Amino acid sequence: MAESNQAFVRTAILPAQKPPLTEKGMIKWLRENLFSGWFNTILTLVGLWAIYSLIAAALPWWLNGVWNAGSLGECRTIVAERAGPDATGACWAMVRDRWHQFMFGFYPQDQYWRPTTAFGLLFAAIAPVLFSGQKRFQTYMLIGVAAFLSVTLWLATVPMLPVALTALLMLALLAFAQLRPASLMWFTVIYPALAFFLLWGGSVWTPVAAMAGLLVLLLAYRVLLPWTGVAIAAGIGVVLALLWWALLDVPVARMLTSVLPFGLESVASDRFGGFLLALTIGVTAISFSLPMGILLALGRQSDMVLIKTLSVGFIEFIRGVPLITLLFTASLLLQYFLPPNTNFDLILRVIILVTFFAAAYIAEVIRGGLAALPRGQYEAADALGLDYWSAQRLIIMPQALKIAIPGIVSTFIGLFKDTTLVAFVGLLDPLKGITQIVRADIAWKGIYWEPYIFVGAIFFVICFGMSRYSMYLEQKLKRDHR
């Protein structure tokens, strides 16, 4: 084609023009995201107004906060001196003053190193189960725990020697957990007994004798396995362990105590309180409700009519009633259902009922996971010749649990939040029990934002942390099904 030489045809390309001012950079982003229409503009303005009024109300209050004072009146005087008579100011001195109660309740002050050690060791115990080789995450978490523990102990003014010793022990274990998490499995197994011993104290032989029951089970299983097969060996092991716990446990522990009276000062249950109580109940119930929930879910899926009926009945009953009624059952009714004159610890009773409660919910979540698995997975497991338990352990559960992770973790979060309800059966939870005590004190009468913000913030950090961890875990375990 001939080149055009007509006047109206352009021969050179024009240089690119700059985009209009409203179509680039900040302005474009604002127009697109905040002011894209009259409705969005109104929404943005309302949002800005909400943020402004929140900050205008809370920021001076926050900035005028007083950290050193003996009472609410003193706080107000300091605020008035500093910022003028009409200024508002937070009185964080209350948190400083009552920190130990919020954390430990009425646990003896010279024994604070015990719960903190137990809490620190908890992370060593869950390391092999939880971290599965994620170094970076693990390090952050351990640093966080160490910082929290130091602050707790520092604020609670504890004698230095036991603190230093436990800190050293904990550092060693945590370092071990950091380096070789998988070999800490044995520690996970004995941790419940260890934590019980640290928290409640008493003779060292009580938890040792209880753990010996597990040893009996394991020994019987190992010895009988070659002759009888899995089912009978496990059955006999369980029977022997139950016999141990029913008949020999207490006498043996008592005898060993009289021979070698080692132990820690025993601490009664009614002295537990604050976040110590919430974490004790929460962690125990969480760790026992998962296996129980799995069993219940399997029971509900079972072909055996009787087992299915029992599981469904249990799950639906527990899910149909409020937790408070179950807690009242623990405190009021259990005395009717147990032989006369048996009286065991209120915290233990509450833990058992909370575990049942969470297990029923977990069972439903896991049932959802099981239902989401394609039928082919079951058939493939059968085709490989796996028996029921091997199929569950190797094929079904790893996949079903993975699907159920978000649900399981949100059940755990709900459980941890629900530990505050134990206040209604007379235990000193951080939210109602301890806060009520603080607010009843003449020095802090009339304070309400600070204790609730403080307790709420701690709950938020723990629950939010759990939910983020579940999202991370979900991401990590994600396999694309194509």
Place this chain on the structure above:
Amino acid sequence: MAYAGEAPKPGFRPGMLIYDTRYRSLTIQLIVLVLFAFGVSWLINNVIVNLAAKDRTFDYGFLWNRAGYDINQTLIPYTNDSTHGRALFVGLVNTLVVAALGCFLATILGVIIGVLRLSKNWLIGRLMTVYVEVFRNIPLLLWILLSFVILTETTPSPRDFRVTDEMVAAGQAPAARMFLNDSVAITNRGMNVPAPLFERSLGTAGIGEFQISLNFLAIFAVIGASAIVNRRMVRRARAIQEDTGVRPVTWWKSLLLLFVPVIALLLALGFHLEYPRMTRFNFSGGIEVLHSFTALLVALVLYTAAFIAEIVRAGIQAISRGQTEAAFALGLRPGRTMSLIILPQALRVIIPPLISQYLNLTKNTSLAIAVSYMDLRGTLGGVTLNQTGKELECMLLMMLIYLTISLIISSVMNIYNASVRLKER
């Protein structure tokens, strides 16, 4: 190729009870049955022994005895001369009122927040995320206690509303004012709101002790009837639209149908509001809404709305993007796309978890104990239990009632769920 060896002999050996999968389940079930029967009989035996030791019987006769205590919020007539059984019903009604109002308000708030969280508006999306995370990760009990404390400790006492002659003379205003054109007063005792009253009454109807005002029944009947007529009218309009392509104008007919009959009935019955007025020490007239009720309701709504918002968001996100694009391609505006295309489909995903949130909310009303609101647990499981000492009976009855409520809610919602489910061939 032939099989070597003999085929296993048919016949039954005891070992098959454990190793043969055909019989093993029978064995296991038998063992479980024996253990279960043993456990249950052990528990029952313990109960009998314990009751005998305490010289108590197991009977519900106390429900017909005089209760002798007052309840501060009674929606059905009740005095302290009424029976424990009636106190139970008062508590049950209080529970159900909080639960129903809570579900209704939490759904509205939750849907708004869930939709706004997905909005393209960056600021609003972030704000709603903060709302959801804050309310989901902090115990409900904290919200109940905090809202109760704020309502009771930051509000003025009734005294502050009083206007004395000296103050009028000096031109002073009272320390506190009422809201909404002097119709609502919030004091540290409660919230005083206008009461709806009728000049003429149609009387009451009911069986025995359970009476219900015919006025309210009539109003409900008229509202229901006009809703049904309105629906038929709309359906007719749609039929005409499908036949002819022209939709008759319906909005003013709807307004007429929905509002005129009710307003006419209200006028006929002489409906008026009774405003709370300050007397010497406290407000009189109107209705006093207890702070315990308000705090419980507000906390339940805010808390549950966060969960419902997440459910709604997940439901909307579950609808594939192609649906939105198809709707836009048809020329639908974003609002209509949401209401005609996305929400009806999302509803199927949303409803099952929504049911369990309603159940949770209903069960969480039992946290009324934190603010001494007299719900079912406050009457039957609280004062009645303490007065009569019938722990076993009261607790069992209370659990049974909660269980029944849960089952009713879940079955009603399941029926609804079945009706909106995708009908597949």
